[in-house]
Amino acid sequence: MQTLHVELGDRSYPIHIGADLLQNTKLLTAHIKSRQVCIVTNDTVAPLYLPAIQSALTEYDVSVVILPDGEAHKHWQTLNRIFDQLLADRHNRNTTLVALGGGVVGDMTGFAAASYQRSVNFIQIPTTLLSQVDSSVGGKTGINHPLGKNMIGAFHQPKAVLIDTLMLTSLPAREVSAGLAEVIKYGLLGDAEFLTWLTDHMDRLMALEHSDLAYAIARSCETKARIVAADEREGGMRALLNLGHTFGHAIETQMGYGTWLHGEAVGAGMAIAAELSQAMGWLSSRDVTQVRDILQRAALPVDAPDTMTVDQFIGHMQVDKKVLTGRMRFVLLRALGQAVITEDVPDAMLREVLANSIARGVAGRR
Numbered sequence: 001m002q003t004l005h006v007e008l009g010d011r012s013y014p015i016h017i018g019a020d021l022l023q024n025t026k027l028l029t030a031h032i033k034s035r036q037v038c039i040v041t042n043d044t045v046a047p048l049y050l051p052a053i054q055s056a057l058t059e060y061d062v063s064v065v066i067l068p069d070g071e072a073h074k075h076w077q078t079l080n081r082i083f084d085q086l087l088a089d090r091h092n093r094n095t096t097l098v099a100l101g102g103g104v105v106g107d108m109t110g111f112a113a114a115s116y117q118r119s120v121n122f123i124q125i126p127t128t129l130l131s132q133v134d135s136s137v138g139g140k141t142g143i144n145h146p147l148g149k150n151m152i153g154a155f156h157q158p159k160a161v162l163i164d165t166l167m168l169t170s171l172p173a174r175e176v177s178a179g180l181a182e183v184i185k186y187g188l189l190g191d192a193e194f195l196t197w198l199t200d201h202m203d204r205l206m207a208l209e210h211s212d213l214a215y216a217i218a219r220s221c222e223t224k225a226r227i228v229a230a231d232e233r234e235g236g237m238r239a240l241l242n243l244g245h246t247f248g249h250a251i252e253t254q255m256g257y258g259t260w261l262h263g264e265a266v267g268a269g270m271a272i273a274a275e276l277s278q279a280m281g282w283l284s285s286r287d288v289t290q291v292r293d294i295l296q297r298a299a300l301p302v303d304a305p306d307t308m309t310v311d312q313f314i315g316h317m318q319v320d321k322k323v324l325t326g327r328m329r330f331v332l333l334r335a336l337g338q339a340v341i342t343e344d345v346p347d348a349m350l351r352e353v354l355a356n357s358i359a360r361g362v363a364g365r366r
């Protein structure tokens with residue numbers, strides 16, 4: 001087992017990473033505050049992993065909330081089911097919520113924990129690659145709105161993140177690819193050496209080679225933990241973690257949540273960001289080819305949906321959370337492994353890059 005830390009003063013927390021980690025029940029119970037626990041999961045993950053978590057908690061009063069699966073359910077009505085259960089079972093301020101699932105369950109459980117009785121503790125047990133490398137760390141929690149992705153939420157850090165890498169053996173291939181998008185993101189945004197490692201090991205990652213996956217998860221979490229510790233509330237450099245997301249969130253919102261997986265939309269978004277970086281004179285065409293190649297080797301889309309228009313993209317991007325003064329802000333690449341934040345993208349250049357991506361476009365997904 002490997003343990004990393006997110007250093008946030010008295011809100012610091014460990015990220016434990018290992019195979020069959022939850023055999024050691026103390027890793028979980030050490031972070032539970034009172035007898036009250038509420039496990040939040042979904043109807044896909046529950047049959048797979050809920051019994052193991054329940055058997056680690058036989059000494060506790062455990063409520064269980066099983067949510068419907070999918071990004072399309074990451075909204076108020078689903079969130080409210082968690083509050084209904086907490087209140088029905090009389091959970092108090094000392095309760096601990098446990099998020100058992102992917103990023104959708106994690107983001108909603110975290111938001112429920114942030115707001116139930118004005119905030120209670122929660123623990124992340126991420127079960128997808130994407131949630132193990134990204135969403136379980138850093139305390140961004142929330143839900144979608146029909147007009148924008150993750151538009152309602154709160155920053156609320158977990159008490160611990162428990163990453164059991166063996167849980168990934170049951171993950172569908174498409175979800176492995178979606179998780180690899182965020183892994184590739186860390187290489188592109190600030191870790192050129194990791195990008196090279198990923199290029200050399202992509203086939204092994206796609207085949208779920210355990211030691212390679214464990215390495216990629218730990219290295220991703222290290223980068224995320226360092227950035228979150230430096231800028232918890234995204235006043236500055238945390239926005240680098242949004243590489244590919246300005247375009248990706250536009251795709252998710254326009255296409256309907258769950259039609260394109262988050263990681264797929266981010267994959268296409270990073271390819272578009274690379275092309276815009278080339279148009280800015282920062283990347284060479286060889287660099288852009290390298291970005292597209294690694295994404296394609298992870299079986300990710302590298303172009304926008306062919307049904308979207310440039311105006312639809314721009315409409316969604318104008319309400320992106322990074323827009324603070326009316327000007328769109330982009331995370332682009334000065335070089336492979338070096339992301340920057342800029343507002344200085346000429347409108348005509350942006351439109352041309354988007355139009356080219358749409359013209360090469362990817363047909364609808366789900």
Ligand SMILES: NC(=O)c1ccc[n+]([C@@H]2O[C@H](COP(=O)([O-])OP(=O)(O)OC[C@H]3O[C@@H](n4cnc5c(N)ncnc54)[C@H](O)[C@@H]3O)[C@@H](O)[C@H]2O)c1
Pocket residue numbers: 042044045048069070071074101102103104105107127128129130131134135136137138139140141150167168169170171172175178179262263
């Ligand atoms: N808070 C953050 O910092 C952050 C970061 C990245 C992404 N996100 C959010 O995370 C969400 C995407 O997360 P995701 O990719 O995990 O999607 P997800 O939570 O929808 O999970 C993907 C699918 O895998 C299933 N699943 C989960 N674990 C499984 C397992 N071990 N075996 C088999 N099936 C399993 C799920 O039921 C679901 O069908 C998006 O809503 C995105 O906005 C948040």
Ligand SMILES: O=C(O)C(=O)C[C@@H](O)[C@H](O)[C@H](O)COP(=O)(O)O
Pocket residue numbers: 134138140149150182234238239241242245321
């Ligand atoms: O943790 C962050 O910061 C990120 O940006 C990580 C992203 O991968 C993630 O998708 C996040 O939810 C996007 O945040 P948002 O603020 O753009 O909704």
Ligand SMILES: [Zn+2]
Pocket residue numbers: 134182245262266
């Ligand atoms: Zn993301």
